Amino acid sequence: MLRKDSTSVQNLAFAAGAEATLERLFPKMEESSTLVLTCRRGDYSASRIARAVEDADAHLLNLNVTADSERSDSRIVAELRISHRDPEAAARSLERYGFEIIGLEGSAYADDDSLMRSRYDELMRYLQI
Known part of the structure; x- marks a missing residue:
């Protein structure tokens, strides 16, 4: 025991x-989102992924790479965390670079009204000084 x-x-x-x-x-x-992409092993390049993310005016915060166990063609799956709340622009940029986006998760629409309201209030306070 x-x-x-x-x-x-x-x-x-x-x-x-x-x-x-x-x-x-x-x-x-708070100001981040997650993208999951896949590509062939030969097409994987961390520098190309970072460049594609930076083309969308975002920074690459995390990059985790795994193999796709569900497919038999040994594709690479990468999970990215970027410095934007909305991952759509980065996803489009990554697709232009030839990567396939298989998942997006962002906080762009969560608490958007309250965030915009607080930023508006801060701007108004700043302008009154």
């Missing part, structure tokens, strides 16, 4: 450590 409890404590410690590592590697950012 004691051994089982110590294993549970170790598992909890490992989970907490893994969560802390993920938080350190992928810190939460």
Whole structure:
């Protein structure tokens, strides 16, 4: 019984450590969005991906690369996090560079009204000074 409890404590410690590592590697950012793209192995280039993202006036914050296990043609799947809330412009740019976009997630439409209202209020305060 004691051994089982110590294993549970170790598992909890490992989970907490893994969560802390993920938080350190992928810190939460309000002004960011995520794109998932795929391409053939021979077409993959991190510099081309970064250039395509920068062509959309965004910065590449994270780039994680994995193999696509669902397909048999050994394509690469890359998950990007960029410095824009709306990933649409970066997605179009990446498609122009020949990458296939398979997923988008952004916070462009979440709390958009409240964000715009707070920015408007800040601008009005600034203009009154």
